[in-house]
Amino acid sequence: MSTVIIGLFEGVESAAGASRALQALSLPAGSVTTISAVPLPEGAVVTDPAPIRFPRIVIAGWFLGAAAGLALTLATYLLYPLVTGGKTIVSIPPTLIITYEVAMLGALLATLFGGGREMRLLRFPPKVVHDPRIHDGKIALCVLVDGEGQAFRVTSIMKAAGGTDVRAEEGEL
């Protein structure tokens, strides 16, 4: 469990003002984030330092699917040969079609699982930092703090920038 200071802001401008003021504290990268009902542009309030890696998994999923499709068709031809006059045992056009379909399925599943993993979905820790009032138009600014002194300074900055219901919560950010 970590300590997170969370405060609610009426709009992007006030949240961005608080975020700019927090930069003076030289907090570690990734320790300040927003929780909002709509996606905010990168840099509008905070920036996300972590690179998005899962598209690589999607490419890997595509190739894995292609290999599975190819293996399925080739194994079918070789294990259950269909001898037809004038036609080859290994038929290329059906192989391409099945390979394509299974490859696309592999890419879709990789997007689902890779994206879900990077979004940290399907994880239900005992307590997470959240405020449902974001759905009423508020923006929650959350700061991961280390020690009471830092918590006090962050709280003061957020209140000064117009934050309401600024509080410390124990939970995962």
Place this chain on the structure above:
Amino acid sequence: MSAEAPRAGTDHLARTDEAAMFERLSRSNLVTTWRWYLGVGVAGAVLLWGVIVFMYMALVGMGVTGYNRPVFWGLYEASLVFWIGLSHSGTLISAILRLTHATWRAPVLRGAEAMTAFTLMVGGLIPIVHLGRNWRVYYALPYPSSRELWPNMRSPLMWDAMAITTYLLGSLTFLYVGMIPDLALLRDKSAGWRRKFYSALSLGFRGTHAQWRRYHVASTLFAILIIPIAVSVHSIVSWDFAMAKVPGWHSTIFAPYFVVGAIFSGIAGVVIVMAILRKAFRLESALTPLHFDNLGKLLCTMTLLWGYFYFTEFLTVWYNRNPEEWEVFSSYGGHYLPLFLTMLICNFVIPFPMLCLKRVRRSVPLILIPAVSIVIGMYAERLLIVIPSLARRNDPFIWANYFPTWVEFSVMAGAAAMFVLLYMLFAKFFPIMAISEIKERLFHTTDRKIGGATVESIAQVEGEEEARA
């Protein structure tokens, strides 16, 4: 969101009462009327009747249908093509609109995507209905067994099974991932069992900045992946026919012709579903005449494209006069004349002039006329593709006409009821409007003064995520 009260303010979301907007857009989840129960009851009863008749057919045999030699494919296969075709526009249109950043897309997305998922579920069951010995459907699965049976990958029917499975899984995933932020919203707004239900389904999504960034990249990737899958599915459905040396089927143009026809009927289906949702859940402020106007323009374009493809297909056969193919086309003027006229009138003669008129496109009751007409016309077209080619096959000694019996009509009525029932249950328990997308669009929209006029201005920030990734 034209109905939002304009007040002096910054952006459109800032001047919107979000709580009121949530209640208005979630009406299907929050309010259960007697009409909903009645609809579910009627659809459930028709589905039950369809299931009973299907079991009777399985018990007695396919002899109770209108099938005969040589027409072994009839209403079931035509319905399969029809339902798979209907599925096309939902996810495809949604994906295209996402990738092109069409600003009007938000209220249309969810309903269209749900339509795809449920039409595919219905369509995917029809081959099993048609199978004859339905209880042996597992023979088609590739697993080692003492029977030494294994699916033949050279068969277009096997490609079909693979393609429909991929598209169904892809469409369900696309629908589900698109719903996650709205499920999180419903989780935060509900209590009791609903809260637990939506908590489980929203997978712990909270809307942190990092989550939103990745969510956008994932949505874009899904949209990119689903478009070629959608095109391949109906191409492969067409190859079920085109790979056979049957007059009227064996055609190189079949794949693009099927894709165009599928999108055509799919958009008409989306228009009908949107009009029903708008009326049933009082979504007039979200589904405005602008949305129907834009869908109407797409439909008008597809009417022309369908007409072009049909004429091209007809012209080559007419000029060639290959006797085998010409016999099939000649039957359109004989036994199948009512179907042929229904197709031409409903697919072109009625919709094209109507959809050219802005007044029709912007009026919900009026645009329903061409949309319903197209759905009827496309069903007739599917019947014309499947049946006459078999009824007039190469050998005149086995020519025979076909007409479905009460069994086929009952089972297909059950299939239609299944779609209605699934859709009604979905609308009750899941967010039928993409609320987060609508809010995002409002967030990006502001008013800009140009001279004496005030116009809507939309900030485009999408695409930035992909660039950074």
